[in-house]
Amino acid sequence: MNICESNICTGCGACVGICPLKCISMERNSEAFSEPVIDDNICNKCRKCQKICPALNYKEEDNDDSDVNFYAVINNNRDVRKQSSSGGAFSMLAEEVLRRGGFVFGAAWADNFHSVKHICVDNVNDLSKLRQSKYVQSNTIGSFSKVKTLLNSAALCLYSGCPCQIDGLLNFLGKKYENLITVDFVCNSITSPFVWSSYVDFIEEKENSRLSGIELRTKNRPYSLYAQLFSFENNCAYIKYTDDPENYMKLFGKGLVGRSICYNCKYRRKNHKSDFTLADFWNADKFDETLFDDGGISFVIFSQTPKTQTFFKDSCHSSTVKKVEISEEWLNENLRMIYNSPVPAEGRKEFLSRFSDGENLSNLIKEVLA
Numbered sequence: 586m587n588i589c590e591s592n593i594c595t596g597c598g599a600c601v602g603i604c605p606l607k608c609i610s611m612e613r614n615s616e617a618f619s620e621p622v623i624d625d626n627i628c629n630k631c632r633k634c635q636k637i638c639p640a641l642n643y644k645e646e647d648n649d650d651s652d653v654n655f656y657a658v659i660n661n662n663r664d665v666r667k668q669s670s671s672g673g674a675f676s677m678l679a680e681e682v683l684r685r686g687g688f689v690f691g692a693a694w695a696d697n698f699h700s701v702k703h704i705c706v707d708n709v710n711d712l713s714k715l716r717q718s719k720y721v722q723s724n725t726i727g728s729f730s731k732v733k734t735l736l737n738s739a740a741l742c743l744y745s746g747c748p749c750q751i752d753g754l755l756n757f758l759g760k761k762y763e764n765l766i767t768v769d770f771v772c773n774s775i776t777s778p779f780v781w782s783s784y785v786d787f788i789e790e791k792e793n794s795r796l797s798g799i800e801l802r803t804k805n806r807p808y809s810l811y812a813q814l815f816s817f818e819n820n821c822a823y824i825k826y827t828d829d830p831e832n833y834m835k836l837f838g839k840g841l842v843g844r845s846i847c848y849n850c851k852y853r854r855k856n857h858k859s860d861f862t863l864a865d866f867w868n869a870d871k872f873d874e875t876l877f878d879d880g881g882i883s884f885v886i887f888s889q890t891p892k893t894q895t896f897f898k899d900s901c902h903s904s905t906v907k908k909v910e911i912s913e914e915w916l917n918e919n920l921r922m923i924y925n926s927p928v929p930a931e932g933r934k935e936f937l938s939r940f941s942d943g944e945n946l947s948n949l950i951k952e953v954l955a
């Protein structure tokens with residue numbers, strides 16, 4: 586039995602968590618992404634997995650778009666903001682949860698930077714593991730069950746992830762929890778964890794050393810340069826810029842290694858399923874000249890409910906926050922991914938199929954990025 590067609594599965598992992606017989610595992614598919622596979626010898630066809638699958642049960646929110654609010658956020662802690670992908674709004678919200686004794690779930694590097702995994706943190710020091718965008722699909726397995734247990738024990742929890750992961754989590758939970766805060770982002774697309782792992786092998790081999798740190802949106806160079814920082818155990822470190830011929834972000838930007846559904850994603854609208862949606866406030870100064878800053882500014886989007894209103898107000902004390910009135914035209918021009926999916930590269934299928942057949946990644950990169 587298949588839960589849903591491969592080309593609409595987001596890989597959110599909700600089905601794995603809900604299966605009462607634990608007979609679903611995530612396996613590598615022909616496009617080098619993880620997708621659920623059922624052990625038919627154990628499955629009793631209860632169809633719980635299909636009932637909660639967000640790909641099969643997507644519902645538009647009833648929220649009226651006119652109710653949506655936009656804020657510019659700059660975290661006043663310079664170190665936190667420097668470690669964040671944009672203005673540090675995620676840390677602002679997460680710190681409020683930790684201050685209240687709660688738990689924060691988000692995506693962290695795992696397996697010595699070879700993969701990304703959802704973890705739970707309960708203290709401010711560990712929050713740094715979740716900061717920064719990792720443009721690689723995160724493994725959520727285990728995290729949905731863990732957050733459910735915590736929520737049922739009345740703990741305050743913040744769960745952050747891609748919009749499809751948040752939809753999967755909400756379906757998995759099956760009821761509203763007042764003690765849950767969900768945070769997602771305007772999402773371009775997510776890339777293959779298997780291609781990423783091979784890329785890490787490739788750069789480690791080249792440097793003859795293991796990685797000790799990665800910042801895919803480093804602020805050690807002007808933010809607008811979109812540079813990446815790679816640090817190694819042999820104390821070497823280098824920056825890759827967008828014109829680097831071996832730049833992973835080029836594979837991402839050209840639409841070569843994204844998940845199939847990302848090119849036709851349903852979460853392209855202002856109000857997502859989450860309480861808060863984050864984005865990069867590019868060109869903020871063109872919108873409002875007092876917002877000029879090359880350190881990154883977060884764009885926070887949310888519908889006013891008693892929960893979001895109170896929580897946002899309580900979180901704001903450590904940040905500079907400005908409510909902004911944004912037109913549809915501005916959004917369309919400056920935050921295109923809010924409404925539009927990226928376009929897959931013509932050679933995407935061939936690239937992923939040759940990679941899956943075992944072709945050397947560095948040769949493939951040379952060929953497609955030359």
Ligand SMILES: Cc1cc2nc3c(=O)[nH]c(=O)nc-3n(C[C@H](O)[C@H](O)[C@H](O)COP(=O)(O)OP(=O)(O)OC[C@H]3O[C@@H](n4cnc5c(N)ncnc54)[C@H](O)[C@@H]3O)c2cc1C
Pocket residue numbers: 668669670671672673674675676690691692693701715716717718719720721722723745746747770771772773774775863864865866883884920922
């Ligand atoms: C894959 C991806 C695509 C994005 N595409 C866009 C875009 O097209 N336009 C835009 O404006 N913004 C996009 N963003 C969001 C943006 O880059 C910032 O992450 C966001 O604004 C939050 O920044 P911050 O400074 O508040 O906090 P940060 O500290 O940078 O945020 C980190 C948060 O992002 C989550 N996160 C990081 N990597 C992953 C991952 N692989 N899977 C799930 N969650 C992850 C962490 O759990 C944490 O909650 C994207 C982010 C990601 C991860």
Ligand code: SF4
Pocket residue numbers: 588589593594595596597598599600601620621637638639640641753
């Ligand atoms: S629940 Fe998520 S991972 Fe499972 S089949 Fe549906 S979309 Fe795919």
Ligand code: SF4
Pocket residue numbers: 603604605606607608609623627628629630631632633634635
């Ligand atoms: S039908 Fe039921 S038993 Fe079979 S995989 Fe889905 S949830 Fe598990």
Ligand code: SF4
Pocket residue numbers: 595747748749750772773774775844846847848850851852
């Ligand atoms: S683009 Fe859509 S389907 Fe792809 S990871 Fe983002 S939210 Fe999920």
